[in-house]
Amino acid sequence: xxxxxxxxxxxxxxxxxxxxxxxxxxxxxxxxxxxxxxxxxxxxxxxxxxxxxxxxxxxxxxxxxxxxxxxxxxxxxxxxxxxxxxxxxxxxxxxxxxxxxxxxxxxxxxxxxxxxxxxxxxxxxxxxxxxxxxxxxxxxxxxxxxxxxxxxxxxxxxxxxxxxxxxxxxxxxxxxxxxxxxxxxxxxxxxxxxxxxxxxxxxxxxxxxxxxxxxxxxxxxxxxxxxxxxxxxxxxxxxxxxxxxxxxxxxxxxxxxxxxxxxxxxxxxxxxxxxxxxxxxxxxxxxxxxxxxxxxxxxxxxxxxxxxxxxxxx
Amino acid sequence: xxxxxxxxxxxxxxxxxxxxxxxxxxxxxxxxxxxxxxxxxxxxxxxxxxxxxxxxxxxxxxxxxxxxxxxxxxxxxxxxxxxxxxxxxxxxxxxxxxxxxxxxxxxxxxxxxxxxxxxxxxxxxxxxxxxxxxxxxxxxxxxxxxxxxxxxxxxxxxxxxxxxxxxxxxxxxxxxxxxxxxxxxxxxxxxxxxxxxxxxxxxxxxxxxxxxxxxxxxxxxxxxxxxxxxxxxxxxxxxxxxxxxxxxxxxxxxxxxxxxxxxxxxxxxxxxxxxxxxxxxxxxxxxxxxxxxxxxxxxxxxxxxxxxxxxxxxxxxxxxxxxxxxxxxxxxxxxxxxxxxxxxxxxxxxxxxxxxxxxxxxxxxxxxxxxxxxxxxxxxxxxxxxxxxxxxxxxxxxxxxx
Numbered sequence: 257x258x259x260x261x262x263x264x265x266x267x268x269x270x271x272x273x274x275x276x277x278x279x280x281x282x283x284x285x286x287x288x289x290x291x292x293x294x295x296x297x298x299x300x301x302x303x304x305x306x307x308x309x310x311x312x313x314x315x316x317x318x319x320x321x322x323x324x325x326x327x328x329x330x331x332x333x334x335x336x337x338x339x340x341x342x343x344x345x346x347x348x349x350x351x352x353x354x355x356x357x358x359x360x361x362x363x364x365x366x367x368x369x370x371x372x373x374x375x376x377x378x379x380x381x382x383x384x385x386x387x388x389x390x391x392x393x394x395x396x397x398x399x400x401x402x403x404x405x406x407x408x409x410x411x412x413x414x415x416x417x418x419x420x421x422x423x424x425x426x427x428x429x430x431x432x433x434x435x436x437x438x439x440x441x442x443x444x445x446x447x448x449x450x451x452x453x454x455x456x457x458x459x460x461x462x463x464x465x466x467x468x469x470x471x472x473x474x475x476x477x478x479x480x481x482x483x484x485x486x487x488x489x490x491x492x493x494x495x496x497x498x499x500x501x502x503x504x505x506x507x508x509x510x511x512x513x514x515x516x517x518x519x520x521x522x523x524x525x526x527x528x529x530x531x532x533x534x535x536x537x538x539x540x541x542x543x544x545x546x547x548x549x550x551x552x553x554x555x556x557x558x559x560x561x562x563x564x565x566x567x568x569x570x
Numbered sequence: 571x572x573x574x575x576x577x578x579x580x581x582x583x584x585x586x587x588x589x590x591x592x593x594x595x596x597x598x599x600x601x602x603x604x605x606x607x608x609x610x611x612x613x614x615x616x617x618x619x620x621x622x623x624x625x626x627x628x629x630x631x632x633x634x635x636x637x638x639x640x641x642x643x644x645x646x647x648x649x650x651x652x653x654x655x656x657x658x659x660x661x662x663x664x665x666x667x668x669x670x671x672x673x674x675x676x677x678x679x680x681x682x683x684x685x686x687x688x689x690x691x692x693x694x695x696x697x698x699x700x701x702x703x704x705x706x707x708x709x710x711x712x713x714x715x716x717x718x719x720x721x722x723x724x725x726x727x728x729x730x731x732x733x734x735x736x737x738x739x740x741x742x743x744x745x746x747x748x749x750x751x752x753x754x755x756x757x758x759x760x761x762x763x764x765x766x767x768x769x770x771x772x773x774x775x776x777x778x779x780x781x782x783x784x785x786x787x788x789x790x791x792x793x794x795x796x797x798x799x800x801x802x803x804x805x806x807x808x809x810x811x812x813x814x815x816x817x818x819x820x821x822x823x824x825x826x827x828x829x830x831x832x833x834x835x836x837x838x839x840x841x842x843x844x845x846x847x848x849x850x851x852x853x854x855x856x857x858x859x860x861x862x863x864x865x866x867x868x869x870x871x872x873x874x875x876x877x878x879x880x881x882x883x884x885x886x887x888x889x890x891x892x893x894x895x896x897x898x899x900x901x902x903x904x905x906x907x908x909x910x911x912x913x914x915x916x917x918x919x920x921x922x923x924x925x926x927x928x929x930x931x932x933x934x935x936x937x938x939x940x941x942x943x944x945x946x947x948x949x950x951x952x953x954x955x956x957x958x959x960x961x962x963x964x965x966x967x968x969x970x971x972x
Contacts, residue, residue, distance in 0.1 A: 467622050468655035472669035472716070473643040482668070486659045 311543035318537035330544045334532075339520045340545065343528040346435065347549075350524055351503045354442040358499050359492060361443065362450035363485065369451070370458055387448035395512040398441045402427035402513070431521035434514050438522055441509050446502065450495040457491025458484075490564045497560040501553060525549050572633030572646075572723035572756055573598055574619060579628035581614050588614040590780030591628070596756050601747075603759045603771030607803065611780040612760045613728055619758060620649050620726050633723055643672070648717030649726040652733065654709045656701040662688075662712050663697040669720045687715040691749070706734045707742055714749065725750070725757040731766060743769055764804045768792065776800045794898075795820075798905040801898060807856065809898070810870040812863055817908060818900040823856070823873035825896035828880045829889045837894035843872065844887050857882055 279285050315326045334340050369380055386394055401409060404426050413419040427437045461484060469483045507526035510516060516523035516531060523531075525545055533542015574596045581589040589611040596602045604612040617623040619630055621642035629636050637645050648669075656665050666687060670680045688694045691711040701709060710730055717725060730746070731739045747770050750757050761767055767774050768788040776783045776791060776799070784796035795801035795809065801820050802808040809820045832838045841861045849856040855874040860867035872890060874882075882888060899908040 462653060462655065464651040464653050464655035465657060467642075468649070468651060468716075469657070469668070470622070471620060471642045471647065471649045473672035473720070474668070475643070475672070478672055483657060487657075489659075 308543040308546050311539050312547045314540050316539045318539060321539075326540075330540045331548075334541050334544045334548070339523060340525075340528060342520055343523040343525050343545075344548075346522060347504060347524040347526075349435070350439060350442065351500055354439045354446065354503055355496055355499045357439070357443045358446045358450050359496060361447055362454050362495065363488070363492070365447070365451045366454035366458060367480070367484075369455060383451060384448045386445050387452075391445065391508045392512060394445065395441060395509050398437075398444075399428075399513055402437050404429055428514050429518060431518060434518065434522045438509050438513055441513065442503060442506070445509070446499050450499060453495040453498070454488060454491060457488050457494075460491070461487045493560050493564040497557060497564075500556055500560070504553060504556075505549060573631075574602075574724050574756060574758060575629075575631040575634075576615070576619070577629040577631070579615065579618060579630065580626045581611070581618060581623060582626045587611075587780050589618065589625075592777075592780070592782055594775055594782065594785065596758065597772070599754045599756055601750055601757045601759065601770060601772045603761060603767040603774045604777055605761060605764060605767040605771075605774050605804075606777035606783075608762055610777040612762075612777050615777070616649075616726050616728055616758060616760045619724075620647055621645050646720070646723045647726055648720050648722035648724075649728065650710075650713045650717050650730045652729040654701075654713040654730070654733070656709055656712055656716070658701050660700075661697065662693065662699055662701070662704070665701070665712060666697075666716050666719055669716060673720070683719045684715075687718045690718070690752075691715045707738050710734065710742060711745075714746075718753065722755060725755050727757065727759045729761055729763075730759075731761070731763070739766075746770060764806070768804070776803060778803070794907070796907050798900045801900070807871045807873065810868075811900070812861065812868040812870065813865075813902065816902050818902050818905070820898035820900060821892040821896055823871045824875070825892050826870065826872040826890055827874060827878065827892075828882070829891045830880070831878055832891035832893050838891045839894065839897060840889055840891050841870075842887050843870065843890045845882055845884050848882055848884055852876070855882070859888075 279288075310323065312330055313325055313327065314323050315330060316323060365383060369376065369383070373379075401407060404424060407425065407427060409427070410419060410424050413425070414421055414423055419425070425433065428434045465483065465487070466479065469479045474482060505526050507524060507530055510522055510524050510527045511530070514522045516527050525548065529542045529545035531542075532545060533539050536542070574594075576592050576594045579589055579592045580587060592611075592615060594602070594615075604615060606612045614623060618625050619632075621630075621637065621640060621644075625638060630638055632645055632647070657668065660668065663684060666684050667680055670683055675683070684697070685694075688697060691714055693708065693711050693715060696704060696708055696712065701712070704712065710733075713730070727746075731742050734742055743766055759766075759770060761770075768791075771788055773785060773787055774791050775785045778799050784791060784800045786794070786796075791800060791804055795804060798811055798818055798820065802811065805822060807823050809822050810826060811818050811820050813819075826841075826843075829840060843857070843859045843861055844867070845857055845859040847858040849858070853876055855876070855878070857872040857874060858869070859872070860869055862868075874880075900906060901908055
């Protein structure tokens with residue numbers, strides 16, 4: 257080795273040279289890349305969450321923005337409110353029924369879309385469309401579809417004789433129909449995501465297992481209910497988890513379609529928290545309603561994740 | 571039990587033929603192995619027999635009946651997949667019961683069958699477990715049990731040993747053979763592993779590029795490879811091939827020995843081997859080297875058993891020999907075997923063909939050597955009847971003593 261080379265090798269170990277390779281270290285690069293996401297989460301999720309929990313133990317209103325600790329008084333007041341109980345019941349009904357429908361329909365759709373047929377591309381596109389549409393926009397379209405006087409659904413029903421001419425269903429005007437409408441629109445909205453998750457899950461079922469079932473003499477239904485659907489269960493539970501969390505905390509459909517009406521008959525927890533806290537100005541009560549959902553969701557998520565890990569596909 | 575037959579079977583995947591006109595017929599209760607490199611069409615062929623793939627043309631017959639239009643479940647076949655394809659969410663018992671339940675077998679009979687199959691394959695202790703709790707070998711046996719309870723006419727096995735480690739594979743191979751002997755069901759077995767093929771098959775069909783290269787017993791495949799492909803695919807290390815004019819000369823490494831190890835009786839071919847590398851593998855010694863060829867040097871391998879103790883040095887030219895009986899002749903153009911015929915009588919006349927001999931022509935092998943070709947590759951010692959007829963006629967490498 258010549259003298260020059262030796263000097264170069266030595267130079268490589270000087271502090272300045274070493275700092276050039278700082279980003280090569282995972283311990284440095286990793287946190288650096290995570291930082292933007294962490295700041296975002298802390299500012300837009302962490303801070304509001306802490307604020308909401310803080311507010312729920314106070315009687316803060318928009319007119320009196322002082323943090324005055326009142327213990328569980330706010331919660332007691334909220335729970336005593338009959339509208340809250342309606343909202344709680346509605347939220348559960350809304351979530352359970354819409355998710356059951358979504359899972360059943362998404363499974364059927366996913367199996368249908370897996371098959372090869374002409375126009376499959378268009379069918380997939382159309383089914384995914386609701387997911388790509390902004391929620392508010394899609395819901396406004398439904399608002400027109402369900403209009404009390406000009407609903408095209410009523411028009412169709414009248415033409416096929418299920419409604420008298422000029423008869424109206426008043427979809428959003430009667431409590432039960434309004435709830436059904438909200439559930440219907442929510443299903444329409446959530447279906448694409450669940451279908452896509454299930455379609456992706458289907459590719460994880462080994463081809464050989466399906467072929468083995470075919471050779472073993474299983475017909476279509478036995479393959480479907482004996483092999484494919486059980487093997488899809490872990491993925492299905494992930495889809496359900498997403499759906500439940502989205503539906504439980506969602507207020508867009510309710511807000512746009514009925515505004516919680518008629519007479520709070522379609523109020524859900526999220527919309528009630530909004531009306532109480534923002535429209536009504538009772539920040540403390542609104543926060544208490546919102547915080548009420550938190551343990552429920554944590555429990556649900558833990559339960560479903562445990563189920564998913566138990567039904568494991570090896 | 572039944573005979574599986576394919577007639578002119580073809581399968582084309584977007585213009586590329588995967589299976590290109592295959593005619594095969596198993597014997598009753600036979601163990602037929604489909605052997606070939608990956609992409610040779612062996613699995614596609616098996617899948618067409620199973621009914622998982624529709625043939626582009628040709629027929630599949632099981633038990634004398636054309637089954638082209640029958641779904642897999644109507645063909646009374648059982649298949650063991652490479653991954654075993656056990657149902658991961660079912661217990662071993664439920665896995666074995668699945669084909670029975672699908673056929674609507676009553677519960678008591680089902681239990682009876684499960685007991686019988688699990689006893690035969692010694693998996694009774696595993697019945698309550700899930701597939702993921704089992705080892706590779708156990709999974710394989712469960713897959714076999716699941717196949718067995720259906721009373722299939724034919725077993726189809728698609729590389730069932732490839733997921734096992736080397737030690738287990740040898741054991742499982744033995745078990746598979748033993749198992750098939752006991753149940754006596756016609757079996758078609760796909761593998762790319764020549765050791766499996768040789769060890770398991772009653773007959774082997776060697777496939778390449780969608781065509782059957784040779785169908786024969788393991789002995790025939792090894793000792794009389796029909797094409798240069800079979801010659802080099804079967805055997806490890808592969809057969810040495812050297813070009814000599816219009817034909818290709820082949821000899822197995824274990825037949826390529828130092829001169830003093832090959833008896834002069836019966837004739838032999840001498841070759842000067844420039845040794846490049848020697849590998850000691852315990853029971854064998856592999857000698858890698860080159861011999862002078864048509865264009866430059868041909869690489870060859872010699873495999874010396876440990877009983878041959880001669881000193882072989884790297885970088886030195888040694889005189890090696892191959893007994894004439896162990897030489898194989900192939901057409902250079904078609905790669906097909908030219909049967910070398912023993913010399914019938916000393917005075918027999920022979921033709922020297924102007925054109926390369928075709929596969930069918932049973933020309934004496936040596937006669938393919940065109941006059942005037944000058945390869946000082948080696949020499950043939952005077953020998954008895956087995957010496958290729960070329961001996962007096964061809965210039966070199968044959969040296970005539972008669």
